[in-house]
Amino acid sequence: METIRVERAKTLKEKPNPDTVKFGVSFTDHMFLMNYADGKGWYDPRIVPYGPIPLEPSAMVFHYAQEIFEGLKAYRRADGKVQLFRPRDNIRRLNTSAQRLCIPTLDEDLALEAICQLVRLDESWVPSKEGTSLYIRPFIIATDPTVGVHSSHTYLFAVILCPVGSYYPEGINPVKIFVETEDVRAVRGGTGFAKTGGNYAATIRAAERAGQKGFTQVLWLDGVERKYIEEVGTMNVLFKINGEVVTPPLSGSILAGITRDSCIQLLRSWGVPVTERKITAVELFAAGESGALEEAFGSGTAAVISPIGEMDWDGRRVIVSGGKIGPLSQRLYDTLTGIQWGKVPDPFGWVLPL
Amino acid sequence: METIRVERAKTLKEKPNPDTVKFGVSFTDHMFLMNYADGKGWYDPRIVPYGPIPLEPSAMVFHYAQEIFEGLKAYRRADGKVQLFRPRDNIRRLNTSAQRLCIPTLDEDLALEAICQLVRLDESWVPSKEGTSLYIRPFIIATDPTVGVHSSHTYLFAVILCPVGSYYPEGINPVKIFVETEDVRAVRGGTGFAKTGGNYAATIRAAERAGQKGFTQVLWLDGVERKYIEEVGTMNVLFKINGEVVTPPLSGSILAGITRDSCIQLLRSWGVPVTERKITAVELFAAGESGALEEAFGSGTAAVISPIGEMDWDGRRVIVSGGKIGPLSQRLYDTLTGIQWGKVPDPFGWVLPL
Known part of the structure; x- marks a missing residue:
């Protein structure tokens, strides 16, 4: 070398x-x-x-x-x-x-x-x-x-x-998001799975509009049918529905998040079922309205876990987990940050001491 | 000011x-x-x-x-x-x-x-x-x-x-293109209509693969249905079919080319019918095989008019206008370059002398 x-x-x-x-x-x-x-x-x-x-x-x-x-x-x-x-x-x-x-x-x-x-x-x-x-x-x-x-x-x-600095200096505060129905972040055949500038440039307008409406970020739909959930802001997104964690599959337009993968590995090691499958906004909001949606959160390097407290979609509003961080989200956050800062054991060999 | x-x-x-x-x-x-x-x-x-x-x-x-x-x-x-x-x-x-x-x-x-x-x-x-x-x-x-x-x-x-230098130092040589079926340049809701770096970064891989296969450029399909023609390489694309010029409409994923617009204005001033409408690869290749496709060309600032001599799509091959530049493409090229270099009158007020 x-x-x-x-x-x-x-x-x-x-x-x-x-x-x-x-x-x-x-x-x-x-x-x-x-x-x-x-x-x-x-x-x-x-x-x-x-x-x-x-x-x-x-x-x-x-x-x-x-x-x-x-x-x-x-x-x-x-x-x-x-x-x-x-x-x-x-x-x-x-x-x-x-x-x-x-x-x-x-x-x-x-x-x-x-x-x-x-x-x-x-x-x-x-x-x-x-x-x-x-x-x-x-x-x-x-x-x-x-x-x-x-x-x-x-x-x-x-x-x-x-x-x-700390991402959550005042404790974890769940975010309000809405389903973006105009702009699209990525499409299969494009560059969505790559970490490249153009993907981020394309998202700035929607994020600005979200801010103006009082939301923290947007929930991206797929570029083809505008039906399926893809990511939240610049993070992957996971949902706990009826005891099972569901997250969109790595179909080409979604970034293969390392925090996403860490969540999946941790959840499976805890015996929590995880399914990587397509999920529509229709299904998500129905689950939210029926109470089947127990938790929702983004995953990424900056925030680690970003709980979603409220979701809006064309006037429909769903409060998730009472607007607070859910217990599984909290456990993932505590375990991941625990491993990252060396406070809890690292059974996966994820950390590399300098 | x-x-x-x-x-x-x-x-x-x-x-x-x-x-x-x-x-x-x-x-x-x-x-x-x-x-x-x-x-x-x-x-x-x-x-x-x-x-x-x-x-x-x-x-x-x-x-x-x-x-x-x-x-x-x-x-x-x-x-x-x-x-x-x-x-x-x-x-x-x-x-x-x-x-x-x-x-x-x-x-x-x-x-x-x-x-x-x-x-x-x-x-x-x-x-x-x-x-x-x-x-x-x-x-x-x-x-x-x-x-x-x-x-x-x-x-x-x-x-x-x-x-x-001259784009065609050895005379106009029609290009060979093929229909790109894997990569996508843009999708509605994205940034396709904007002249922004990310759109170009996304096209480099397909252009390289085209070169390796002996083609000059690719014909882009829409990102949603992968059926409709959008652009050719980094140019707009126009087809003469049964005496009518057809070009994809400015639907949000297509750049609003100034040469494209100049072509449309010139053609209409000559009494040539021009329709901005969606055209599928299926229709295009059927027109090519039946002989209804008389001419095909890209339009852009660099080349002005770039005639397409051959199109390939999953093994189907169509030779356009005998592999030579067609008379209407030639007339557009001569008129546009004539106006640009001040050799022919400019009835549209397009040129600005310094």
């Missing part, structure tokens, strides 16, 4: 207050960079001081969004050590995204080593306060300085880090 | 050979830039020397592809003067894209003035050889240095210019 060159920052930045730091705003002292060129492959892996990336205005990423990313976290344990959660799964998913976007894949071991070395170097940025963590953002952008539409011949792989 | 500040380049670049210059590779001496910030609006319109744009690695455009662009051309007439083709329509479409992507719109007059001033300053870059032109690429990117998913609070609007 290639050696990672390290150029240390001459001056170190002041760290933000972990009580008030906002998600994704303050970045650490260093970043990892590696370039790619056709015929040469990935080259010059290096850790350098965090700073601007100068790109030609014609760089392909600005015009054709040939770009992919990942998101994962480093957690400070009570004993002071730092650990990652399923980092190899993020790297594998980055490579899956790369294939869809015609971006050259990364060597898994090198990418993992890059993340580990970078986090180790900036380890003092991993906060220790309850619920805080260091968010890790690996991403790849197309850098060819030409405006023809084709896959780029050059790329930049970067990893940046930012300390993040 | 705000005054555009001009900072001239100290050294001018050598111009590329117009016989060999590739599309989108060589950029001129200057570029236009203007920033946006919430509460402040668009500010500091300026023409500066062409050069790298330094962005934070956390800039939203790298992660969530909140980005839009346009493409138009400046043409050198026989009398040496330079003119633009329907530039205001491009600016309007940029604003339409902006609305879908939650990007603040531009003042039309200022944007047009920016383009005109920039082209005037770099006018010596507009080549004069037959078929050559200066390609103009306005674009807007989200620059917030934060990795939360929301619309950016800051943006950069830029215009860059590149001389382009």
Whole structure:
């Protein structure tokens, strides 16, 4: 494996207050960079001081969004050590995204080593306060300085880090969502399963409209029939109906969430039946109205579990679990965050101590 | 209207050979830039020397592809003067894209003035050889240095210019295309009608596979039923069937091409019936096999008219117009390029002399 060159920052930045730091705003002292060129492959892996990336205005990423990313976290344990959660799964998913976007894949071991070395170097940025963590953002952008539409011949792989405060500083507050009936996030045959910028750009308008109507996020329907539930906001979504957990299958337009997979594995280990199957908004709201819908929640790296307290759909309103977090959602949240922060055993081998 | 500040380049670049210059590779001496910030609006319109744009690695455009662009051309007439083709329509479409992507719109007059001033300053870059032109690429990117998913609070609007050689240096050569049955470019409710990076990123894989199979481009089907023709490659598509020109309607997943609209207006002025209606691949191939399909062509800024000589669909093959450009396609090409280069009258008021 290639050696990672390290150029240390001459001056170190002041760290933000972990009580008030906002998600994704303050970045650490260093970043990892590696370039790619056709015929040469990935080259010059290096850790350098965090700073601007100068790109030609014609760089392909600005015009054709040939770009992919990942998101994962480093957690400070009570004993002071730092650990990652399923980092190899993020790297594998980055490579899956790369294939869809015609971006050259990364060597898994090198990418993992890059993340580990970078986090180790900036380890003092991993906060220790309850619920805080260091968010890790690996991403790849197309850098060819030409405006023809084709896959780029050059790329930049970067990893940046930012300390993040507790997602729930005032306790878990279930969200209000509504079924989005106009905009569509993704469609089979598109890029919905890949973590690529275009999927997120497409969701901004619906999220803004949701906010204006007093909702936190939208529930996405499939792009073909506009019948089936797909995701909630930028998270996967799971429902507990009559004692069984139901979540949409990975049909091509849904992101293969690592938190989603962790939930499924945990639930099955507890003997809770989980079914990955299509579920229509009609079925969901009928279950909500009959009382069969016991819990509903989003799953993702940032929130881990985001309970849904209220769902609206064209004037129909369903309160879920009395507007509070349900017991299974709470157990998943406690177990997952327990494993992530090293407070409870990790029978699945998910954590990687640095 | 705000005054555009001009900072001239100290050294001018050598111009590329117009016989060999590739599309989108060589950029001129200057570029236009203007920033946006919430509460402040668009500010500091300026023409500066062409050069790298330094962005934070956390800039939203790298992660969530909140980005839009346009493409138009400046043409050198026989009398040496330079003119633009329907530039205001491009600016309007940029604003339409902006609305879908939650990007603040531009003042039309200022944007047009920016383009005109920039082209005037770099006018010596507009080549004069037959078929050559200066390609103009306005674009807007989200620059917030934060990795939360929301619309950016800051943006950069830029215009860059590149001389382009003749699209058909060896005469018009019809292309071979095939019906893409796996990947999808866009779906209603998505971003297909906007000129935004994600739409293009999604098409790269299919275009690469087409190339590997010996085809120039793919014919896109709709994302819902995968039955209806939408576009060809990155162009709109038109078919002449039994004397009538048929083109897919602007249903939300199709780009409202300015060349498409120019074709429709020209055809109608010639008394050729044009219908904007859905057309299935089944109908198209049946028309091809029966001989009812007389001509087929893509329309776009780069090629103007790109005749389709052969279409394949799951093993079925149709040769269109004997594999040659048809008379109506040729007339459209000659008339449009004639108007663009100032060789024939412009009854529609499409050209804007600088």
